Amino acid sequence: MKGPEWKYVVIVEEKEKGNPRVQCCFCDKVYVGGSARIREHLHGEQNTVIKQCDKVPEEVVDEIRKLVQEKKEVKMKKRKLEALDKATSSAVSKPQWPTLPSLIKNEKAVDESVPWLEHFIVQLLTTVISS
Numbered sequence: 001m002k003g004p005e006w007k008y009v010v011i012v013e014e015k016e017k018g019n020p021r022v023q024c025c026f027c028d029k030v031y032v033g034g035s036a037r038i039r040e041h042l043h044g045e046q047n048t049v050i051k052q053c054d055k056v057p058e059e060v061v062d063e064i065r066k067l068v069q070e071k072k073e074v075k076m077k078k079r080k081l082e083a084l085d086k087a088t089s090s091a092v093s094k095p096q097w098p099t100l101p102s103l104i105k106n107e108k109a110v111d112e113s114v115p116w117l118e119h120f121i122v123q124l125l126t127t128v129i130s131s
């Protein structure tokens, strides 16, 4: 899938392996490159092998900058989600809380003890009253 940066180049020579030879639509520079290289040429970020285009219109620079920014954000979000996934899955694997069945069991035990307790109190009270 080719991104919008490909609108601004003409493929001069398609290669079987690796990136094609492309020509910039603005300055006619011919270079070998894929999407990243084309974006670099257009928006002129530092530490790139390729020189920034000196004829690219400002709105295209903006468009490509936004595109690069979006790509960075998507990558960061993905990393955050992966970190979150790891954190939650490791928390789940630690058994700390009682399970629902065990809670229900305990509640039943309390319920069953109540009639006996009532009976005991009634007996106690009758004893106290009658004495």
Ligand SMILES: [Zn+2]
Residues within 6 Å of the ligand: 024, 025, 026, 027, 028, 029, 041, 052, 053, 054, 055, 056
């Ligand atoms: Zn150019």
